[in-house]
Amino acid sequence: MSEEQIKNLEAQFEERIARDEKIEPKDWMPEKYRQTHIRQMSQHAHSEIVGMLPEGNWITRAPSLRRKVALLAKVQDEAGHGLYLYSATETLGVSRDELYEQLHSGKAKYSSIFNYPTVTWADMGAIGWLVDGAAIINQVPLCSTSFGPYARAMVRVCKEESFHQRQGYEIMIKLANGTPEQKAMAQDALNRWWWPSLMMLGPTDAESIHTEQSMKWKLKRKSNDELRQQFIDQTVPQADLIGLTIPDPDLKWNEERQSYDFGDINWDEFWQVVKGHGPCNKERMKARVGAWERGEWVRDAAMAYAEKQQERREKQAV
Amino acid sequence: MATKNWPLWEVFVRSKNGLEHRHFGSLHAADAEMALENARDVYTRRNEGVSIWVVESKHITASNPEHNGELFEPAQDKVYRHPTFYDLPDEVKHM
Ligand SMILES: [Fe+2]
Ligand SMILES: [Fe+2]
Numbered sequence: 001m002s003e004e005q006i007k008n009l010e011a012q013f014e015e016r017i018a019r020d021e022k023i024e025p026k027d028w029m030p031e032k033y034r035q036t037h038i039r040q041m042s043q044h045a046h047s048e049i050v051g052m053l054p055e056g057n058w059i060t061r062a063p064s065l066r067r068k069v070a071l072l073a074k075v076q077d078e079a080g081h082g083l084y085l086y087s088a089t090e091t092l093g094v095s096r097d098e099l100y101e102q103l104h105s106g107k108a109k110y111s112s113i114f115n116y117p118t119v120t121w122a123d124m125g126a127i128g129w130l131v132d133g134a135a136i137i138n139q140v141p142l143c144s145t146s147f148g149p150y151a152r153a154m155v156r157v158c159k160e161e162s163f164h165q166r167q168g169y170e171i172m173i174k175l176a177n178g179t180p181e182q183k184a185m186a187q188d189a190l191n192r193w194w195w196p197s198l199m200m201l202g203p204t205d206a207e208s209i210h211t212e213q214s215m216k217w218k219l220k221r222k223s224n225d226e227l228r229q230q231f232i233d234q235t236v237p238q239a240d241l242i243g244l245t246i247p248d249p250d251l252k253w254n255e256e257r258q259s260y261d262f263g264d265i266n267w268d269e270f271w272q273v274v275k276g277h278g279p280c281n282k283e284r285m286k287a288r289v290g291a292w293e294r295g296e297w298v299r300d301a302a303m304a305y306a307e308k309q310q311e312r313r314e315k316q317a318v
Numbered sequence: 319m320a321t322k323n324w325p326l327w328e329v330f331v332r333s334k335n336g337l338e339h340r341h342f343g344s345l346h347a348a349d350a351e352m353a354l355e356n357a358r359d360v361y362t363r364r365n366e367g368v369s370i371w372v373v374e375s376k377h378i379t380a381s382n383p384e385h386n387g388e389l390f391e392p393a394q395d396k397v398y399r400h401p402t403f404y405d406l407p408d409e410v411k412h413m
Pocket of ligand 2: 078132135161164
């Protein structure tokens with residue numbers, strides 16, 4: 001194809017998206033669109049998969065059967081989200097194996113929030129309430145993104161997320177209304193998860209590189225700062241309601257903006273974690289890679305069994 | 319030493335009797351039986367289905383969007399396939 005032809009196709013492609021048409025896997029697309037989607041969707045899938053680890057840590061120690069079934073179901077959902085997203089990514093012509101290899105080699109990133117430790121039961125409450133809450137705010141606009149398989153996966157994901165947030169908030173309510181020790185535990189979890197949750201919505205607009213292109217392709221519909229403000233405005237009253245305090249001395253209702261003003265975010269910490277120096281980066285990768293390697297014989301055995309069965313069927317058919 | 323990767327399967331789910339099977343997504347599995355079991359876990363955790371079909375992705379032949387013109391455009395000028403093409407007197411009801 002000549003450069004002229006490609007320019008033409010690109011212009012038509014952008015117009016289709018502007019008209020709110022969906023792009024499907026076999027449609028012609030600019031190479032950059034394909035690569036950007038592979039990167040964003042696989043990062044999203046990796047985050048769902050690694051995101052199981054901090055919570056998986058507490059399944060066996062859940063304080064009641066009710067909490068245990070809920071947490072188990074939530075973690076299982078996150079596995080499902082990872083799988084929807086991996087298979088949607090594969091429609092772009094990349095294999096599952098390549099995607100895993102990118103995660104395991106550290107070439108691909110996942111959400112920085114999962115590199116923080118879960119040290120008490122209250123962390124299960126804080127994660128559901130704050131981390132899933134922030135994830136919902138990120139994901140809802142993606143239900144109408146331009147790439148069909150991504151949009152459809154996000155619709156399924158969003159339907160499932162709201163129980164995640166509610167079960168987390170319910171844990172916080174119970175602890176906040178419990179003994180002074182339980183309330184202190186809830187407050188401590190909020191103190192530790194609040195700022196990382198704000199960071200999870202991404203660098204400030206001034207520092208964010210891909211925004212304009214992503215807006216055009218509907219990979220983003222609101223800026224990081226807008227999403228962050230939305231998250232804060234929605235979450236502060238929920239903390240007030242259960243008598244917990246947001247750990248930000250500068251947090252103040254701004255009557256004029258009808259929004260909360262808030263304090264400075266420690267972006268150094270964010271970039272440190274992104275670069276691999278968070279409290280649990282190494283541990284998370286070790287757990288993930290270890291599970292993959294220890295599962296290899298199972299995958300091989302299943303394949304060998306399937307082949308044997310196939311051969312047997314073929315012999316019988318003769 | 320990794321031998322072979324599990325192949326890719328497409329999953330179709332009937333959400334309730336009376337409705338057709340609809341494409342839900344895909345997954346990897348060693349064989350058809352495992353594909354069905356995995357599909358149950360991945361795509362129907364909340365009663366989304368009463369019946370599942372799985373088919374190995376390599377068995378699907380798909381049309382190429384680049385040929386959409388020759389495939390689908392011929393139907394566009396055949397307005398006589400639609401009831402509104404035909405003129406009827408106003409007195410005729412219910413036809
Ligand atoms: Fe999720
Ligand atoms: Fe979730």
